[in-house]
Amino acid sequence: MDRDKAVEVKSVSKHFGTYQALKSVSFDIGENEFFTMLGPSGCGKTTLLRMLAGFESPDQGSILLHGREVTQIPPHKRRVNTVFQSYALFPHMTLEQNVAYGLENLGWERAKIRARTGEMLERVHMSAMATRKPGQLSGGQRQRVALARALAPEPEILLLDEPLSALDLKLRQAMRDELRNLQRDTGITFVFVTHDQEEALDMSDRIAVLGAGEVQQIGTPAQIYEEPVNRFVADFVGETNFLDVEVLDSREGQATIRTPLGTFGVPATGAAQKGRATLSIRPEKINLGDQAAGGITLAARVVNQNYMGGFTHYTLETGGVTLRASRRNASRQGDLVATGADVTIGFLPGSARVLAS
Template identity: 70%
Template sequence: MFGTFQALETVSFDIYDNEFFTLLGPSGCGKTTLLRMIAGFEEPSTGQIVLHGNDIQALPPHKRRVNTVFQSYALFPHMTLEQNIAYALENLGWPKEMIRARVAEMLDLVHMSKFARRKPQQLSGGQRQRIALARALAPEPEVLLLDEPLSALDLKLRQAMREELRALQRQTGLTFVFVTHDQEEALDMSDRICVLGDGRIQQLGTPREVYEDPSNRFVAHFIGETNFFDVDVLSVEGDMARVRTPLGLDLTASQKHVAADQSRATLSLRPEKIGLEEQATGEILTGTVTSTNYLGGYTYYVIRVGEADIRVSRRNAMSHVPSLAEGATVRLGFLPESARVLGQ
């Protein structure tokens, strides 16, 4: 609680040893608050925080075997990189020889040994991020917390650092708890993703599970792109539902969250699940192209079908294949299993 504001509702989950676990959600959903609770910077109103069977709720931050890498890096500008990494070890009372060896090991781990005597302002953003990681890893924490550490970097550097972070996690065998609002980062790096929204857990699962089988409209909308259609539920049988759509047809689609007596629901259909022209299969429709958007690897189309617009992505696998012209009549199709019926 922050005054009368409740940042998080009841939240309960387990994080496994040696796991890359991501807290994903929009700004204000409570993910950083949750991370700060694990770190000991915020105190939850109720509940426990348990690390390897021990309740660490009452421990101050410096007594927890948990370290945090911040978005701002938080490096000391007047210290060299060696001194930045050594600082926490000195405060912990490590012997000088152990500190010297550990600092050298950490610099080598993040490929920054040749910059040991430089100061943070002499480094690029990516290099500063590596030193922040090395400093956090040096005291041998049991869990490493990362609070949107890549958000200040440009696109290419973010992509490169994603690969480095994942490799670093595998190499050290530590548990990483990563906070981000970037769905691509979460899908790329995580073993499991906890999707947060409105202060509560919306879904927890592997990247494939939360993308391919979202539990509700919030998750389907936040992770990736999708088409939503309001549908009438005609029948529910097991993990399939028969629905009436605004596309001019009834179809059967997969479901896990629709009650047997529910009359209205939402149909989610990802743009890349839809085939165009010769790739159309399954449920076949005819529509009119209303807009075209070329984005290098893919071209996105908006196609009017019946009373609805459908956004479709088509991979530009061959450079000589022309784009579909606006106003053209096209065939499109998708397999019923590719559509998801979500509860309201």
Template identity: 75%
Template structure:
């Protein structure tokens, strides 16, 4: 195994009774990487996280931590710590005592524990609160203490099980930045589980999209969003339009298709598709409207409009085919395209994608 891999997941399968949660999952998590497992409820992401932590055992396959098989190693002997959604702080202890707890169990000397606790509280901007109890803290502050406690023993890997889901929107956004900074500053590999696509795109070095107990795609945020490998990934990550098209000819990377609007275009393809019916995906923001329309062009009727401050979202109709489009409100007056009007629509061929099923 390469020295650059912190965790390796090898042919892992897991059943719960007759339900198969994971099917022959394989991937690697690199050293000093912010790696996210993203997917809907029931896709297997939390089960994978719990198996890395040692709280579940695979039915088949194994996990390597820096090259060492850890399947038979109990959780407390793995250099892996977990930050839970519930934070799991001890209510009767001060914040300093919460952070010190794991270090005491590891047998660290008192002076070393005191220094490390002080360092970690400062790192999460909670040094002035050392003697408070968890009940005296806000949700965001409790989150910081849970992070400090998990990071204090210098784990090789930090596992984060949807730790931001209980926070309000503004605080979640602030904590994203703090988590990313913590990961960069400590150099520890972070493995993050979430169903929130925006969180995953914002924080991750790479993302594994899981669905139906399998890895659907692994890539950088831009690869996952701009180059989805199949319909599941395109549909789950962000919004997109799906159109049925006819494939006239194709290579491994491109396909020439006839669109529902009559044009014949050549677009990128996620796989070598055979002639016949296929699915074309194009993101709403890739469709340019009105005076911005360029490339492949047609006209559409504006059926609905949703003004959301910085952007306006539209539902369009072209010969009975519904399309969603998004346009940035660049001027102070906002977007002037009105419901019921006919608007020019255009997109660049390279911004669309023919997908595998």
């Protein structure tokens, strides 16, 4: 995806005492991109977000916003706004006053403030509640107001620090759609921080997976999920089965491997050399029963099942190996494969991936 660069992070490192939070991190974020930094607690994603906002400074490296070096520029002089997990609304102010507050500090004219405040509350569907105070709102409504306040000054970049984590499941799902639509409508670069892989896959143009203070992989949601470059990414993003295997031959992105399930060829990362390696197979790539046609087929036994409504999770044993599989329930509960049943399972070689151990 070709874009002008809104953000450039160049060889950024950060220590907190003896703890190294970031280790020479580099990446670019495109103009008008929805970019997500995804990773577990302690991986460095929030530290990076605070650096973009100007609340932290790197020990080494530099940060550029639209080509301008900002490492030493304070937060109020950057055209960057942040939506925090806590929303940080003023409880004694009405929604109108909350949205207008930042514009007043910037010295906007009264008429312009009134018009912009009304426009932003309308954009987040909160105009009817403009005279209420935050304490009279639900979590989702407060989230919308926090977004309106952050977007009102027309920032070039909007930073979002896990803003959906306090919402219930259905509201989180609805707010994902609202955030994505807001980003498309405004054309503002969104930089989103989360530990929730589903949020990242659902909303992002690109994702940076962080682990142990380093960027493990950057790519589209499909690339991150279908083509993980290492075991960390495959394990953190989605569920997967791991098998210890031996690479017998590897060339041009393909590897011949010996596994407990047999010897066959599969796609491989560039790091997969001859010798010990790891095979990753996503549960939904393993088909059962009448769906197990073509590719590699095996005899297995169902040792457990978890019915989840739209799909069922299975635990299978085959050749001394335990595998997890997921099957969509296409019509009715009668489609289930019973616990204890002997069943044929299968997967296409192209759906598995060899990773360096």
